[in-house]
Amino acid sequence: MEKITLASQLLQYLITGLTVGSVYAMVAVGFNIIYNVTEIINFAQGEFVMLGGLIMVFFHVAVGLPLILAFPATVILVTLVGMLLDRLAIRPIRRPSVLTLIIATIAASILIKGAAMFIWGKDPYDLPAFSGRNPITFLGAVIQPQYFWVIGFLVITAIALSIFFDRTIIGKAMSACADNADAASLVGINVKQMILLSFALSAGIGAVAGITVTPISLMEYDRGVMLAIKGFGAAILGGLGSFPGAILGGLIIGSIESFGAGLISSGYKDAFALLVLMAVLFFKPSGIFGDIEISKIKRF
Amino acid sequence: MTLRRISIIATICLFGVGLLINPAQAFKGTYKVGAVFSVTGRTSFLGDPEKKTAEMIAEQINNAGGINGHKLELIIYDSEGDATKCNLAVKKLIIKDKVCAVIGPSLSGTSLAVLPVAEKNKTPLISCAASYKIVHNEKTGKPYKWVFKTPQTDTMAVEAIYSHLFKRGLNKIAIISVTSGFGASGRGELIRLAPTYGMTIVADEKYGPKDTDMTAQLTKIKGKTPQVIVNWSVGPTQVTVLRNWRDLGMSSIPFYQSHGFGSRKNIELAAGAAEGILCPLGSCNIAGLLSASHPQKDVTMKYSKDYKAKYNESLSSFGGHAWDALQMVVQALSNVGDDKAKIRDYLENNIKDFVGQHGVFNYSSNDHNGLSKDAFNMVVVKDGDWFLAD
Numbered sequence: 001m002e003k004i005t006l007a008s009q010l011l012q013y014l015i016t017g018l019t020v021g022s023v024y025a026m027v028a029v030g031f032n033i034i035y036n037v038t039e040i041i042n043f044a045q046g047e048f049v050m051l052g053g054l055i056m057v058f059f060h061v062a063v064g065l066p067l068i069l070a071f072p073a074t075v076i077l078v079t080l081v082g083m084l085l086d087r088l089a090i091r092p093i094r095r096p097s098v099l100t101l102i103i104a105t106i107a108a109s110i111l112i113k114g115a116a117m118f119i120w121g122k123d124p125y126d127l128p129a130f131s132g133r134n135p136i137t138f139l140g141a142v143i144q145p146q147y148f149w150v151i152g153f154l155v156i157t158a159i160a161l162s163i164f165f166d167r168t169i170i171g172k173a174m175s176a177c178a179d180n181a182d183a184a185s186l187v188g189i190n191v192k193q194m195i196l197l198s199f200a201l202s203a204g205i206g207a208v209a210g211i212t213v214t215p216i217s218l219m220e221y222d223r224g225v226m227l228a229i230k231g232f233g234a235a236i237l238g239g240l241g242s243f244p245g246a247i248l249g250g251l252i253i254g255s256i257e258s259f260g261a262g263l264i265s266s267g268y269k270d271a272f273a274l275l276v277l278m279a280v281l282f283f284k285p286s287g288i289f290g291d292i293e294i295s296k297i298k299r300f
Numbered sequence: 301m302t303l304r305r306i307s308i309i310a311t312i313c314l315f316g317v318g319l320l321i322n323p324a325q326a327f328k329g330t331y332k333v334g335a336v337f338s339v340t341g342r343t344s345f346l347g348d349p350e351k352k353t354a355e356m357i358a359e360q361i362n363n364a365g366g367i368n369g370h371k372l373e374l375i376i377y378d379s380e381g382d383a384t385k386c387n388l389a390v391k392k393l394i395i396k397d398k399v400c401a402v403i404g405p406s407l408s409g410t411s412l413a414v415l416p417v418a419e420k421n422k423t424p425l426i427s428c429a430a431s432y433k434i435v436h437n438e439k440t441g442k443p444y445k446w447v448f449k450t451p452q453t454d455t456m457a458v459e460a461i462y463s464h465l466f467k468r469g470l471n472k473i474a475i476i477s478v479t480s481g482f483g484a485s486g487r488g489e490l491i492r493l494a495p496t497y498g499m500t501i502v503a504d505e506k507y508g509p510k511d512t513d514m515t516a517q518l519t520k521i522k523g524k525t526p527q528v529i530v531n532w533s534v535g536p537t538q539v540t541v542l543r544n545w546r547d548l549g550m551s552s553i554p555f556y557q558s559h560g561f562g563s564r565k566n567i568e569l570a571a572g573a574a575e576g577i578l579c580p581l582g583s584c585n586i587a588g589l590l591s592a593s594h595p596q597k598d599v600t601m602k603y604s605k606d607y608k609a610k611y612n613e614s615l616s617s618f619g620g621h622a623w624d625a626l627q628m629v630v631q632a633l634s635n636v637g638d639d640k641a642k643i644r645d646y647l648e649n650n651i652k653d654f655v656g657q658h659g660v661f662n663y664s665s666n667d668h669n670g671l672s673k674d675a676f677n678m679v680v681v682k683d684g685d686w687f688l689a690d
Binding site: 124216 | 342344345479505506507508510511512513515516517519520522523535536539540543547548549565568569571572
């Protein structure tokens with residue numbers, strides 16, 4: 001076979017990195033939505049991704065719904081799980097401190113993972129790629145059509161969220177909760193409902209990430225934890241609470257992994273991402289887009 | 301009232317009659333054999349078929365009148381894949397249940413943890429785990445006295461792959477492996493044995509057990525233009541790596557998988573990308589493919605048929621390890637009775653040309669594994685099914 005040129009190799013690393021990074025970015029955005037409203041880190045975020053993938057497999061492969069129906073059905077179902085998480089695990093806690101709420105999300109994560117194991121077993125599941133599996137060759141690099149879907153959904157998510165937070169009254173209300181929950185409730189915003197909405201939104205975005213990545217990587221019950229860790233890293237790198245930061249952070253971590261694996265050593269690719277993360281935090285503790293003044297007034 | 305009383309009496313009588321016409325078979329005594337498998341927990345995919353297999357064999361033997369008129373009593377404990385629980389279970393089997401031999405555990409880690417217990421209590425133990433360290437005492441360079449094992453080692457799988465490559469005249473290989481214990485151990489053996497078979501390793505790439513995409517590693521391999529790629533992993537990643545390999549247009553480079561690929565499910569999940577993949581498999585995975593003259597043809601066919609009939613699920617190679625271990629103990633029991641020392645000596649000296657599910661075993665004082673690389677057959681995926689590779 002023909003030898004692949006270095007330029008093509010680099011392009012390949014970039015494309016792969018951006019694709020994997022898009023998934024991390026979507027997880028990171030999910031972290032941020034909940035963090036902004038509640039100041040807690042939702043450790044069940046990875047489980048939303050896993051549920052998105054597995055429920056999509058159920059609707060699309062087992063039930064046989066067409067893609068166009070299975071996709072919204074999955075997102076709605078996972079969104080409901082997110083809302084249930086808020087109603088059953090977060091809201092009932094008396095005198096909530098940030099720490100107890102975080103612990104509640106860890107418990108929920110274990111519970112969801114266990115339930116998924118009971119329902120689907122331990123085997124990985126496959127989902128047909130949305131537009132076939134015939135790869136496209138571009139300047140010597142090979143692109144799976146599914147890559148476009150993953151990156152495309154990240155773009156759609158980003159645009160939709162910015163419209164939501166900047167142009168709609170609910171979105172603005174959520175932003176208000178993020179700035180100051182007490183003040184927001186004084187002007188008549190129902191903070192509890194905003195929290196519920198934040199869980200619903202981030203579960204929905206997690207589901208989208210899971211649905212789009214499953215045709216590439218398969219999905220099984222315990223995949224969520226690793227994605228949550230990577231997504232959390234992305235959120236921290238970009239600055240916790242910042243949406244552009246989350247997206248940039250995800251893409252950076254994905255690319256570093258890919259270039260690190262390709263150019264230096266694949267065994268240490270996770271370490272490269274963490275090293276960059278630590279270096280950034282060393283020089284700018286609030287992350288790339290984070291604001292140190294804002295992070296001072298946050299409880300966590 | 302009377303009607304009720306009559307019906308009660310009638311019921312009791314019926315039960316009595318039921319007991320009378322179905323008497324327990326008269327046995328002279330019982331032989332107690334212990335077993336510890338990872339029946340539940342993360343590694344239940346190993347322990348579950350092992351337990352089912354052992355129970356099936358015990359039932360078959362007892363229905364056929366037992367071992368020389370003795371009932372085979374199998375006591376199975378679940379280690380949950382946990383070394384501490386496994387250790388306790390083996391102690392309980394030996395001290396409380398007074399078994400004459402133990403089969404299992406399922407994992408290399410748990411097997412290594414219970415080694416000293418078997419040695420100290422002078423009880424024969426036949427492990428169903430892969431690592432050669434289970435039967436290799438690094439201090440003496442010989443096997444542990446009381447411990448045997450049935451599964452093939454990584455070394456044999458590597459030897460089977462390298463022999464096949466050697467025959468095809470290919471020697472420029474790229475290794476890609478998962479960073480778990482299984483992958484690391486296989487990678488170590490691939491590197492260690494490469495000079496013996498004249499293999500040059502041009503790339504040595506790794507990925508995590510939960511990674512989503514291995515395109516970067518494969519692109520790097522592509523740049524090194526190897527003749528062959530050897531992947532060593534279990535779980536979903538071994539399917540993802542195949543798909544990436546196909547999508548990157550690297551199908552012209554032959555792809556070898558480890559023996560961890562031995563499940564039809566993997567071929568399905570690969571969605572066509574598994575075509576042409578080669579991997580070493582034990583005979584019990586491919587009973588139907590063996591030629592009629594193959595020594596293991598009959599035992600593997602029978603096991604596969606019985607297992608499917610009883611449990612209505614397809615066979616995994618892991619149950620075969622328990623089959624081998626238990627049948628060896630049964631053979632020893634039928635020849636020397638349930639004296640522990642005699643069973644051990646029998647296993648070491650008299651398990652010769654023992655036809656099992658995973659190979660033809662020959663134990664000796666220097667070899668408590670008893671298999672060679674011939675215990676693996678190289679198979680190739682064609683039209684979504686296994687075929688013997690030439």
